Amino acid sequence: MIKNICKHLLNRWKKNLWITLELLLVFCLTWYMVDYFFVLGYNKSLSSHRDLAHTYMVNIGSLPQNHEDYHAEDDEPAARYANYLRVINLLRDNPDVESVALASDYSALSALGALNEGRYRSVTDTTVVAETQVIRFVADEDYLKVFRHSKANGKTLVSTRDYDWNDPANILISRMMEEKLFPGESAYDKRIEAVDQPGVQYRVIDVLDDIKHFNYLRPYGVVYLPERLNETNLGGKIITIRSRDGLSEAQFMATFKKEMSTRLRVGNYYLGGLNSLAQMAEDTDYRAGKTNEIRMSTALLLFLLVNILLCVLGTFWYRVNVRRGEIGIRRAMGSDLVGIRKLFMLEGLLLLTIIVVPALLIEVQFIFSGVITTLGQDVKSYGSYLPDSMGLRFLITNILTWCILAVMVLLGIWYPTRQASRMSPVDALRD
Amino acid sequence: MLLLYFKQAWNLLRQEKLFSSIYVVGTGLSITIVMVLSIVYYIKIANIYPEMNRDRTLIVKSAMEKYKNGGTGSSAISRKFIDECLRPQEGIEVLSVTVRDWEEHYMQYTNSKEQTQVILKYVDVPFWEVFSFRFIEGKPFTEADFESAIATAVVSESTAKKLFGRTDVVGEYASIDFRQYRICGVVRDASYVTSRTYANFWIPCTLQPDYDRSFGNSGYLGSLEAVILASSLEDIDKIKQNTRNWVERFNRADEEVEFSLVGQPDQHWESTFRFWSNVGPDFKKIAWQYSLIFLVLLLVPAISLSGMTDSRMERRLAEMGVRRAFGAPVDNLMGQVISENLLFTLLGGLAGLFFSYILILLSADWIMTIGSNFVDLPPEGTKVLFTPGMLLNLPVFFVALSVCFVLNLLTAVIPAWRASHKDIVYSLNAKQ
Numbered sequence: 001m002i003k004n005i006c007k008h009l010l011n012r013w014k015k016n017l018w019i020t021l022e023l024l025l026v027f028c029l030t031w032y033m034v035d036y037f038f039v040l041g042y043n044k045s046l047s048s049h050r051d052l053a054h055t056y057m058v059n060i061g062s063l064p065q066n067h068e069d070y071h072a073e074d075d076e077p078a079a080r081y082a083n084y085l086r087v088i089n090l091l092r093d094n095p096d097v098e099s100v101a102l103a104s105d106y107s108a109l110s111a112l113g114a115l116n117e118g119r120y121r122s123v124t125d126t127t128v129v130a131e132t133q134v135i136r137f138v139a140d141e142d143y144l145k146v147f148r149h150s151k152a153n154g155k156t157l158v159s160t161r162d163y164d165w166n167d168p169a170n171i172l173i174s175r176m177m178e179e180k181l182f183p184g185e186s187a188y189d190k191r192i193e194a195v196d197q198p199g200v201q202y203r204v205i206d207v208l209d210d211i212k213h214f215n216y217l218r219p220y221g222v223v224y225l226p227e228r229l230n231e232t233n234l235g236g237k238i239i240t241i242r243s244r245d246g247l248s249e250a251q252f253m254a255t256f257k258k259e260m261s262t263r264l265r266v267g268n269y270y271l272g273g274l275n276s277l278a279q280m281a282e283d284t285d286y287r288a289g290k291t292n293e294i295r296m297s298t299a300l301l302l303f304l305l306v307n308i309l310l311c312v313l314g315t316f317w318y319r320v321n322v323r324r325g326e327i328g329i330r331r332a333m334g335s336d337l338v339g340i341r342k343l344f345m346l347e348g349l350l351l352l353t354i355i356v357v358p359a360l361l362i363e364v365q366f367i368f369s370g371v372i373t374t375l376g377q378d379v380k381s382y383g384s385y386l387p388d389s390m391g392l393r394f395l396i397t398n399i400l401t402w403c404i405l406a407v408m409v410l411l412g413i414w415y416p417t418r419q420a421s422r423m424s425p426v427d428a429l430r431d
Numbered sequence: 432m433l434l435l436y437f438k439q440a441w442n443l444l445r446q447e448k449l450f451s452s453i454y455v456v457g458t459g460l461s462i463t464i465v466m467v468l469s470i471v472y473y474i475k476i477a478n479i480y481p482e483m484n485r486d487r488t489l490i491v492k493s494a495m496e497k498y499k500n501g502g503t504g505s506s507a508i509s510r511k512f513i514d515e516c517l518r519p520q521e522g523i524e525v526l527s528v529t530v531r532d533w534e535e536h537y538m539q540y541t542n543s544k545e546q547t548q549v550i551l552k553y554v555d556v557p558f559w560e561v562f563s564f565r566f567i568e569g570k571p572f573t574e575a576d577f578e579s580a581i582a583t584a585v586v587s588e589s590t591a592k593k594l595f596g597r598t599d600v601v602g603e604y605a606s607i608d609f610r611q612y613r614i615c616g617v618v619r620d621a622s623y624v625t626s627r628t629y630a631n632f633w634i635p636c637t638l639q640p641d642y643d644r645s646f647g648n649s650g651y652l653g654s655l656e657a658v659i660l661a662s663s664l665e666d667i668d669k670i671k672q673n674t675r676n677w678v679e680r681f682n683r684a685d686e687e688v689e690f691s692l693v694g695q696p697d698q699h700w701e702s703t704f705r706f707w708s709n710v711g712p713d714f715k716k717i718a719w720q721y722s723l724i725f726l727v728l729l730l731v732p733a734i735s736l737s738g739m740t741d742s743r744m745e746r747r748l749a750e751m752g753v754r755r756a757f758g759a760p761v762d763n764l765m766g767q768v769i770s771e772n773l774l775f776t777l778l779g780g781l782a783g784l785f786f787s788y789i790l791i792l793l794s795a796d797w798i799m800t801i802g803s804n805f806v807d808l809p810p811e812g813t814k815v816l817f818t819p820g821m822l823l824n825l826p827v828f829f830v831a832l833s834v835c836f837v838l839n840l841l842t843a844v845i846p847a848w849r850a851s852h853k854d855i856v857y858s859l860n861a862k863q
Contacts, residue, residue, distance in 0.1 A: 015745075018738025025731060067609045261544060272537075273546075289804050292797065303464060304731060310457045311735030317449060318742035 005347050009354075016351065019315045023352055023405070026308045027359040031401040032366065033301040038397050039375045039387045040294070043216050049209035050110070051148040052277045054249070056256075057109065058239040060087055060264070061272030074267035081231040083267035088141065088239070090263055096244050096252055101146035101160075103238040104136035104227055108143070109277060110213050113284045119195040120173075120223055122181045129195055130180040132173075132221040133213060138237065139165035139226035144208075146242045151208045163205055165226050171202040174210040176221035176383065192223075215281070216290065217376040218385060240277065249276055305408055312412025316344060320416045324423065331425035341417040348409040356402060363394070440771035444778075447743075451775065454739055458779025458842075459786060461732040462834055465725065466787035469830045471801050474624050474821050476700045481618075482625050483563040487524075489659040489670055489696040491517065492531075493708035496647045497689040505693075505709035507531045509645035509653025516677045517657055522666030527557040527658045530636045538594065538631070539606040548810035549590065550629065551607065553636035561660045562628050569601035569616035572635055576615070580637040584612040587620045590631040607632060623815045624799050626807065627658075648688040649681070659696060671696055706804040729834075733841035740772060740842055744850035751850050752858025761851045768847035773839050780835035788822055 009016060063070045073079060092100050103109055107116035118134040121127075137143035137160075145159040164170065171192075178187040187204045194200065202225075210219035227233065243252040253274055264271040285291045320327070330340055366372055367390065374387050387393050444451040478485050494512065495505040510528070518526055530553035537546040559571040564585075572583040584605060591600045591614070604611045612634060621629045636642045639654075646652050661667045674696055682689055694711035704712035744751070751764060791798055795815045800806040809815070 015742075018734060018741060022731070022734040022738060025734060029727065029731070064609050283808050286797075287806050287808055289800075289806060292800055292803070292806065295797070296801065299464070300727075303460065303728070306460055307457065307731050307735055310453050310460075310732075311738065314450060314453045314457075314735065314739040315742065317453070318739070318746075322742075322745070 001343070001346065002350070005343065005350055009347065009350065015319075019311060020351060020355055022308065022311045024355045024359055024362075026304050026311075027352075027355055027401060027405060028362045028366070030301065030304050030308075030405060031359070031363055031397060032372075033297055033304070034401045034404065035372060035393070035397045036297055036375070037301070038393070038400065040216055042385070042387055043218055043376045046212070046219060047154055047209075048212045048215060049150050049154055049219065050211045052110075052281055054243045054245070054247070054252075055146055055277040056241050056243065056253070057275045057277055057280065058091065058241055059272035059275070060084075060239060061270050063268045063270060070268055077231045079267060081234060083269055084229075084234055086266050087264055087269055090260070090266070091239065091241055094256070094260065096247060096255060098242045098244050099142045099145045101143040101240045101242075102138035102141045102229065103143065103240060104138060104225075105236060106238065107133070108135045108137055109238065109240065110211075110281065112280060113214070113288060115213055118223060120177065120181070120192050121195055123191040123193050123201055125181075128181055130177050130221060132177055132223050133211075134223050134225060136225045136227060138229050139163075140229050146240055149208055149211070151206065153209060158206070158208060160226075165228070167203070168226075168228075169201060169203045170205045171226065172206050172208055172222075172224040173204050174208050174222040176210045176219070177223065178204075178207045180221070214285070214290075216285075219383075249278070305404070308405060309408045309412050312348060312409050313415060316348070316413045317416040317419070320344070320420045324427075327420050327423060328425050328427070331423075337420075340420055341414070344413050344417050344420075345410055348413045349406055352402065352405055352409055356398070360398065363398070367394070436767050436770040437774050439767075440774040443743075443771070444775070450739065450743065454736060454775050455779045455782060457732050457736050457739075458776050458835075458838060459782035461728055461838060462780050462783025462831065463786040463790060465728050465834050466784055466827070466831055467790055467798070468724070468801070469834075470787060470791055470822060470827055471799060473824075473827055473830075474799065474817075475703050477824075477826065479622075479625055479821060480818075481562045481564045481621050481628050482699075484561065484660055485699040487661045487664060487667070488561070488699045489661060489667060490699065490702040491657040491659070491674075491692060491695045491697075492702065492705060493656075493693070493695070494651055495691045495693055495709045496649055496652065497691070498648065499687060503709065504647050504652060506647075506652045507654050507656055507708070509651050510643035510655060511645045512649075512651035512653070513655065513657050516651075516674060516681075517659065520670055520673050522662050522669045522673075523659055524662045525557045525560045525660045527555055527561045527660075528636065528655045529554050529558065529658065530639045530642050531654050531656055532639065536608055538590075539609060540594065541606075547593070547812070549607065549631035550810060550813075552628070552630035552633045553639045553642065554633050555636055558633070558658075561658050564618040564621070564628075567598055567617045567619060569614070572615050577635040577637055580635060582610060582612045582638060583615045583635065585616040585618055585633040586614050587631050588617055589620050591617050605632070607634075620816075622818065622821075623809055623813055624817070624821070649685065649690045651690060657696075667698060704802075729838055729841060733838060736838075736842040737845055740768075741846040741849065744768065744846045748850065748853060748858045749860075751853065752855050752860075755851070755855050756859060764851035765844075765847040768850060769839065769843045772843035772847075773835075776835050776839040776842070780831055780838075784828075784831045791817065791822065 065072075074083060088100060088102070091097055105116065106112045106114035116134045116136070117131065119129050119131050121129045139160055142160045143149075145157070145161075148157055150157050163172070173187060173192070177192075181187065181192060182190055187207050190204050191201045192204060193202065202223075208222070208224070210221055212219050229237070243256075253276065256274055257271070261271050282291070327340060330343075376385075377388065476485065482488070491508055493505060494508050495503060497503050513526070513528060517523070532551065532553055536549050536551040538549045539546055556571065556574050556577050567588055569585075571585055572581070575581075576583045584607070586594075586600065586605065588598055591598050594600075594605055595603060598617050600614050600617060603614050605614055606612075612632070623629050636655075642654060644653055659670060661670055674692065678690060678692055693709065695705075697705060701712070701714075704714070704717055706712075754764060755761075795817060796809075797806075799815065
């Protein structure tokens with residue numbers, strides 16, 4: 001049958017020129033989009049090892065001096081500190097709140113896109129330097145539990161309370177840092193220092209999982225630097241909370257605002273707002289143009305697929321009409337409707353397969369001209385990732401492209417061949 | 432003659448409903464996407480209330496310094512730079528400065544503890560001359576209010592209604608970030624799509640602490656943006672050239688620092704592509720990118736539609752053969768095919784334009800951010816409104832019609848040429 005179809009295609013090559021050209025153009029463009037979505041999907045499938053769902057940022061405002069309820073005595077450092085602790089305690093005592101965290105700056109919350117980076121090295125071998133993200137948090141509260149940080153590849157969830165923070169040199173690092181600075185050995189109890197602050201030594205007390213800065217990028221190494229809260233370092237701290245499991249976001253936020261607005265009026269402090277960090281992460285993607293990029297790419301992919309569907313539909317509708325005589329003879333010779341449909345479908349798939357060869361040649365030009373980029377490759381990851389293996393990625397994305405277009409081709413052929421099934425063999429033969 | 436061709440095409444359309452539907456949908460799809468992009472850029476660039484003088488507007492958002500040690504610094508510009516470089520220039524009708532402000536602001540209500548996030552714009556008095564706001568009540572704050580940093584505000588109509596339930600609120604006080612502002616005027620709402628001017632409250636920029644501060648080695652970096660309204664379109668190039676000359680003169684005189692406006696002043700349309708303070712837009716690259724997108728959007732459907740037209744002509748070969756046998760010139764036949772095809776394309780164009788409006792209205796919240804690297808998120812409850820004038824206007828119709836003509840030529844010329852150049856005997860013998 002394949003031989004028969006090939007002969008047919010060869011005899012009618014002029015008639016197939018348009019559809020072949022369209023398939024070739026669409027195959028190359030679709031492959032480009034599929035490659036983008038493949039890398040994006042791959043990155044998203046990697047575990048973040050932190051969970052922003054059910055976490056919230058609590059905005060605690062301070063009344064301005066010209067406000068009628070402002071009290072100057074509450075702005076004294078000691079009173080301010082005491083009031084701040086009361087606010088934290090009130091949050092912790094809320095039955096809907098599971099845990100409370102204090103981050104030292106916005107880079108501790110990947111939701112806002114801020115990134116604090118540093119360069120660290122072992123004190124024993126200063127030649128190897130690891131570039132990493134730096135997370136500063138207040139060890140008095142449970143930062144690690146709020147964001148569900150983990151170790152042993154997500155198997156064990158950790159809590160800030162699991163560690164001894166009395167020694168200010170104690171810090172946590174992530175696996176990528178351990179592999180980079182202490183290859184083949186455990187980093188536990190090892191000493192490291194920042195390249196720009198030689199002499200200030202830190203002691204590694206545990207190794208956690210790497211975390212992603214953005215969900216669509218690769219995991220990135222981390223150094224967790226703790227600090228203790230006191231009267232002088234309240235400024236810039238960000239309060240975050242995790243709600244109890246089972247509470248919906250809308251339900252928790254409504255109840256929290258209603259109940260806590262009055263209770264959190266402590267000294268000059270007041271509840272300025274409550275923001276879902278998961279929503280803020282989405283907003284950050286939107287602000288950075290990522291959401292739009294994905295929307296545009298999806299629209300372009302859909303545009304290409306609908307076009308190829310219409311092209312196949314139109315071409316085969318005509319083909320069925322032009323080949324009425326042939327269909328009539330096949331029916332008269334005993335071929336059933338499924339057989340005729342199969343013939344046309346195989347013809348479509350064969351055309352699609354034939355154009356793969358020139359399409360691959362064009363795609364290789366794309367690769368060598370540097371048009372193809374790899375999302376997340378610029379993150380200083382030390383692991384190996386599938387999208388970096390260009391050959392395998394090229395193969396997978398082309399197979400995916402072929403499959404997607406094959407579905408479109410089959411859909412496009414299905415309707416016109418349905419018409420052929422309604423054709424009476426007698427009428428068809430007369431044509 | 433054209434009417435006859437159209438009649439014939441109309442009959443063909445009725446005879447081959449499936450084919451015609453596929454053709455119209457294919458054309459419409461392409462035109463929908465091209466038109467969405469065109470309308471978005473029309474709204475970004477055309478003269479639209481209250482930015483009615485966009486064609487005469489020049490903008491300086493930022494500047495950059497390169498130091499001798501290889502370091503760089505970039506930010507918005509300072510009042511010192513505006514006063515020394517821009518203000519003395521000829522050809523400027525009005526020059527306005529606004530403060531670049533990243534803070535979130537909240538409006539408080541008198542009878543409720545609830546707060547609403549609002550957009551606050553720190554502006555000067557000439558701002559109200561550069562932009563054509565329509566005052567429903569009152570007037571802008573005065574030069575005296577501005578110079579004395581009096582807490583006065585112009586409020587938008589919808590915000591006034593939200594706060595007081597009415598618009599005659601001149602003399603009332605609004606609380607923003609717990610500070611009381613006396614309302615001096617109420618203006619008709621601008622749409623969020625005119626992001627340079629959109630706000631809930633406009634207040635004197637002298638209320639922003641250190642609004643006229645200068646930093647950097649040159650003292651020309653600061654926190655202001657300048658909006659220049661040129662006296663005429665001819666003055667635009669003059670102002671650009673004079674600014675470039677001024678910067679060159681400054682750099683020749685100062686060896687410690689190299690000051691740069693990174694290609695500014697921008698015309699309004701140029702400024703819509705500028706996102707960074709230290710890197711200017713690469714217009715050549717942008718032109719290439721958009722040309723490529725438009726090419727793909729037209730070429731992909733064009734090949735498929737061309738194939739379909741070719742198949743249709745195949746079925747009409749006998750008709751073509753008869754006409755040629757009776758002496759019809761090739762040009763006439765080609766003209767006929769292209770004209771007939773035009774009807775299909777115009778129908779697709781009409782459907783495409785209609786769907787592009789629907790698509791824009793359905794995705795109003797984000798559609799205007801297409802092509803932007805950084806996007807401002809509107810405060811909750813902000814509605815992105817499109818006025819009829821933004822969507823239904825001559826330039827948009829003209830673009831739609833042009834796209835139809837281009838697409839029609841792309842899809843019909845080759846099949847028409849092939850059909851009309853076939854051997855007459857072959858055509859006459861072709862199966863109906």
